[in-house]
Amino acid sequence: MKKVGVAILGLGVVGGGTYKILTDNKEYFKSTQNLDITVESVLELNKERALSLGVPESAIASSIAEVVSNPNVDIVVEVIGGVKVARDFVLQAISSGKSVVTSNKELVAKYCHELEAAAKKMNVGLYFEASCVGGVPIIRTLIDGMQANKITVLKGIVNGTTNYILTKMSQDGADYQDVLKEAQKLGYAEANPTADVEGFDSTYKLSILSSLAFNKKVTIDNIHREGITGITKEDIAYAKKSGFAIKLLAIAKNGPQGIEVRVNPTLVPLSNPLATVNDSFNAVFLTGDSVDDIMLYGRGAGALPTGSAIVSDVIYAAKHAGDYYYAPFKNSDTAEKTTKFVTDFSSKYFIRMRLKNIVGVLSKLTSVFSKNGINLTYVKQNAMEEGVVELILITDISSESSINKSIEKIKTFDEVNSVESVLRVED
Amino acid sequence: MKKVGVAILGLGVVGGGTYKILTDNKEYFKSTQNLDITVESVLELNKERALSLGVPESAIASSIAEVVSNPNVDIVVEVIGGVKVARDFVLQAISSGKSVVTSNKELVAKYCHELEAAAKKMNVGLYFEASCVGGVPIIRTLIDGMQANKITVLKGIVNGTTNYILTKMSQDGADYQDVLKEAQKLGYAEANPTADVEGFDSTYKLSILSSLAFNKKVTIDNIHREGITGITKEDIAYAKKSGFAIKLLAIAKNGPQGIEVRVNPTLVPLSNPLATVNDSFNAVFLTGDSVDDIMLYGRGAGALPTGSAIVSDVIYAAKHAGDYYYAPFKNSDTAEKTTKFVTDFSSKYFIRMRLKNIVGVLSKLTSVFSKNGINLTYVKQNAMEEGVVELILITDISSESSINKSIEKIKTFDEVNSVESVLRVED
Numbered sequence: 001m002k003k004v005g006v007a008i009l010g011l012g013v014v015g016g017g018t019y020k021i022l023t024d025n026k027e028y029f030k031s032t033q034n035l036d037i038t039v040e041s042v043l044e045l046n047k048e049r050a051l052s053l054g055v056p057e058s059a060i061a062s063s064i065a066e067v068v069s070n071p072n073v074d075i076v077v078e079v080i081g082g083v084k085v086a087r088d089f090v091l092q093a094i095s096s097g098k099s100v101v102t103s104n105k106e107l108v109a110k111y112c113h114e115l116e117a118a119a120k121k122m123n124v125g126l127y128f129e130a131s132c133v134g135g136v137p138i139i140r141t142l143i144d145g146m147q148a149n150k151i152t153v154l155k156g157i158v159n160g161t162t163n164y165i166l167t168k169m170s171q172d173g174a175d176y177q178d179v180l181k182e183a184q185k186l187g188y189a190e191a192n193p194t195a196d197v198e199g200f201d202s203t204y205k206l207s208i209l210s211s212l213a214f215n216k217k218v219t220i221d222n223i224h225r226e227g228i229t230g231i232t233k234e235d236i237a238y239a240k241k242s243g244f245a246i247k248l249l250a251i252a253k254n255g256p257q258g259i260e261v262r263v264n265p266t267l268v269p270l271s272n273p274l275a276t277v278n279d280s281f282n283a284v285f286l287t288g289d290s291v292d293d294i295m296l297y298g299r300g301a302g303a304l305p306t307g308s309a310i311v312s313d314v315i316y317a318a319k320h321a322g323d324y325y326y327a328p329f330k331n332s333d334t335a336e337k338t339t340k341f342v343t344d345f346s347s348k349y350f351i352r353m354r355l356k357n358i359v360g361v362l363s364k365l366t367s368v369f370s371k372n373g374i375n376l377t378y379v380k381q382n383a384m385e386e387g388v389v390e391l392i393l394i395t396d397i398s399s400e401s402s403i404n405k406s407i408e409k410i411k412t413f414d415e416v417n418s419v420e421s422v423l424r425v426e427d
Numbered sequence: 428m429k430k431v432g433v434a435i436l437g438l439g440v441v442g443g444g445t446y447k448i449l450t451d452n453k454e455y456f457k458s459t460q461n462l463d464i465t466v467e468s469v470l471e472l473n474k475e476r477a478l479s480l481g482v483p484e485s486a487i488a489s490s491i492a493e494v495v496s497n498p499n500v501d502i503v504v505e506v507i508g509g510v511k512v513a514r515d516f517v518l519q520a521i522s523s524g525k526s527v528v529t530s531n532k533e534l535v536a537k538y539c540h541e542l543e544a545a546a547k548k549m550n551v552g553l554y555f556e557a558s559c560v561g562g563v564p565i566i567r568t569l570i571d572g573m574q575a576n577k578i579t580v581l582k583g584i585v586n587g588t589t590n591y592i593l594t595k596m597s598q599d600g601a602d603y604q605d606v607l608k609e610a611q612k613l614g615y616a617e618a619n620p621t622a623d624v625e626g627f628d629s630t631y632k633l634s635i636l637s638s639l640a641f642n643k644k645v646t647i648d649n650i651h652r653e654g655i656t657g658i659t660k661e662d663i664a665y666a667k668k669s670g671f672a673i674k675l676l677a678i679a680k681n682g683p684q685g686i687e688v689r690v691n692p693t694l695v696p697l698s699n700p701l702a703t704v705n706d707s708f709n710a711v712f713l714t715g716d717s718v719d720d721i722m723l724y725g726r727g728a729g730a731l732p733t734g735s736a737i738v739s740d741v742i743y744a745a746k747h748a749g750d751y752y753y754a755p756f757k758n759s760d761t762a763e764k765t766t767k768f769v770t771d772f773s774s775k776y777f778i779r780m781r782l783k784n785i786v787g788v789l790s791k792l793t794s795v796f797s798k799n800g801i802n803l804t805y806v807k808q809n810a811m812e813e814g815v816v817e818l819i820l821i822t823d824i825s826s827e828s829s830i831n832k833s834i835e836k837i838k839t840f841d842e843v844n845s846v847e848s849v850l851r852v853e854d
Contacts, residue, residue: 017717021575021717025575025577025716028577029574031642031755032574032642032755033574033755034755129572135715135717135718135719135721136721137568137571137572137573140567140568140571140572141564141567141568141572144564144567144571144739144743145556145564145567145568145739146564146735146739147456147459147460147738147739147742147743148448148452148734148735148736148737148738148739148742149735150452150455215458215459273700273703273724276700276703288562288735289452289731290444290448290562290731290732290734290735290738291562291725291726291731291732291735291736292562292725292726292729292731292732293725293726294562294563294723294724294725294726295722295723295724295725296721296722296723296724297700297721297722297723297724298718298719298720298721298722299718299719299720299721302719304716304717304718304719305717305718305719307575307717308573308575308576308715308717308718309575309718310575311574311575311717312571312572312573312574312575315574315575316571316574319750320747320750323746323747323750328458328459328460328461
């Protein structure tokens with residue numbers, strides 16, 4: 001039976017979950033994987049925390065040097081988070097000849113070119129299943145399950161915090177700020193929620209997933225990003241009335257015009273499986289030229305689901321040692337010059353505005369859209385207070401530039417009180 | 428670049444799809460996989476069919492001996508179907524030192540112990556991703572993505588034909604026989620539909636998937652099987668009214684009582700993601716001790732989706748040559764004697780019956796259930812023609828034996844005209 005030594009850098013939520021799985025299921029891995037996996041070393045400043053998890057004192061390292069010089073350690077698990085220390089420690093592990101498993105999406109999105117180059121040089125593995133969509137094996141699926149396919153679309157709900165907030169806003173008809181506060185109290189959102197609610201976390205994941213899906217480097221700078229802080233309960237209510245849920249989608253498309261990558265709040269028809277992904281669940285939808293549509297669904301975060309992905313990588317690394325995946329494209333800190341990116345997105349749009357209720361106003365508006373080549377597929381007026389109506393429009397596929405041009409023109413009309421929201425729609 | 432020679436046995440629907448993917452995406456596989464894959468040989472009695480797909484005449488073999496003796500062939504794809512010829516040909520391929528990729532669920536379910544033993548002896552690979560759930564990488568997920576988990580539940584819709592029939596019956600309020608005829612006309616059901624509608628196909632898949640999920644041999648003989656031929660449009664209508672869809676589920680559970688494996692029509696709450704899997708789509712839901720719940724969803728059949736799984740196996744076999752998966756349990760033609768199987772299933776039940784509308788009848792019935800330790804969680808009476816009511820009951824989790832005992836007793840009552848259906852319910 002092969003012996004495998006693991007080190008864990010950081011015993012936070014995910015590190016603790018990883019430690020628990022590796023120790024609780026040690027006998028199970030002997031019988032099912034023919035691997036005897038031992039946590040040989042942990043690096044955790046809070047020694048009490050380590051001891052309370054059952055880590056033997058002898059396995060608590062006092063420095064990264066002690067971890068990476070330990071000859072019994074084959075695989076280093078990095079679950080510290082952040083990029084400064086984590087990057088340094090991972091590079092030290094690699095240059096000491098250890099394979100690395102990480103859940104750190106920011107690190108992978110920003111520095112995988114550098115980490116991979118180092119790993120290649122040392123002939124070790126770099127694994128990051130846990131960086132995207134928690135316990136859902138989306139990266140294994142892209143690398144080892146979808147190889148037959150040219151993937152044309154990848155879209156998903158890849159951030160649990162924002163999905164929890166949007167779900168609650170929808171279910172309770174509540175305001176963004178109130179739900180955010182509740183989510184913070186329950187531990188679903190950070191005290192500083194920016195990384196989640198402004199979409200940064202989703203762009204890290206989309207950078208990783210779209211690069212693997214399209215076999216072309218896509219950096220976070222290539223990704224258009226909009227968060228959910230501007231979404232109101234009115235948007236959600238009106239979307240629902242029109243048959244849609246609002247989800248923060250990470251979307252990547254690869255077509256004849258080039259690659260389109262964006263994170264933005266999106267209206268999804270209630271009949272679309274993504275519309276039923278609620279709370280902190282995540283899901284990723286893929287379209288390939290052979291497989292057609294597939295979807296993977298599961299918990300996007302949490303100690304044990306994310307630990308499941310990390311331990312899966314540990315086992316994979318141990319079983320396929322020497323047989324590592326390196327990107328088949330030029331993995332650099334920028335996209336290749338030959339990669340074209342779409343910046344004027346084509347999409348269906350949902351537009352909500354408030355108008356003075358005057359005869360002829362609708363015809364005046366629709367003629368603006370018509371002049372800009374935009375077809376409207378849904379028009380609904382709702383009476384508001386006296387003399388004011390709320391108008392909901394849904395367009396056919398239109399370029400963002402033509403939508404913006406139309407909205408600018410419309411805003412100049414006296415009959416238009418306000419344009420409340422302009423949101424993209426995905427089928 | 429590594430050269431890989433492939434032979435395809437059988438150019439039917441799936442064989443044709445596989446040929447198309449391998450030839451259309453040849454350059455793509457060079458750049459993304461660093462593999463130069465060539466279809467060196469095909470075995471197809473209908474030579475016209477092969478030529479019309481673009482197979483060069485020189486690659487059309489006239490016998491299996493010609494295929495397996497071809498030194499340029501590294502991997503043999505078996506897509507003939509059936510077990511007699513396929514088994515013989517696969518064994519010949521293996522004993523000639525070729526790795527085998529097959530989509531043949533009946534072959535794998537019935538003979539994988541024999542094929543795997545032969546493959547082990549020759550140190551070649553045996554791959555069968557395409558045998559279950561078409562293009563969805565469920566087997567790769569079980570083997571390479573869920574290793575960290577003790578899986579406790581696997582349940583899914585793994586047969587497209589029956590799911591199409593049940594979906595149509597639900598959407599159109601149509602009778603089984605009418606929808607079956609339509610499905611046969613459209614090519615979704617075979618002229619002899621037995622393998623699908625009686626659940627045999629699902630048991631083959633469940634045998635394969637549950638063995639991999641639980642790391643214990645589960646044979647088709649261990650699986651309780653009920654088909655959909657007894658499901659009426661009334662069952663579907665009443666289920667829908669009570670908030671459920673009826674699906675043919677393949678269910679495997681591994682608990683303290685032992686392993687429970689069954690294929691049966693099941694009521695699934697409309698809020699369960701499996702309830703929204705319609706038409707010929709398939710989905711598999713897993714629960715693991717770390718990952719919690721995950722679901723994979725996609726096309727369960729078709730030339731290109733199934734071809735996607737086959738080509739994924741071809742690429743995996745080529746990239747991980749020498750590094751093969753063999754079952755970590757005793758892979759025999761029977762389950763191990765130490766494996767306990769549950770035969771008195773515990774489940775919630777949906778019971779529909781017709782009663783004479785007489786005061787006191789409900790109390791007489793409910794006391795029978797109560798005496799057998801069965802809790803009722805839902806009771807609804809619908810008036811039918813004069814003097815007759817339709818009664819819908821849903822029970823809490825109860826053993827099948829206690830349900831059967833209750834039903835037998837109830838059938839003896841004069842007030843009971845008929846027990847129309849007794850179906851299991853899964854949350």
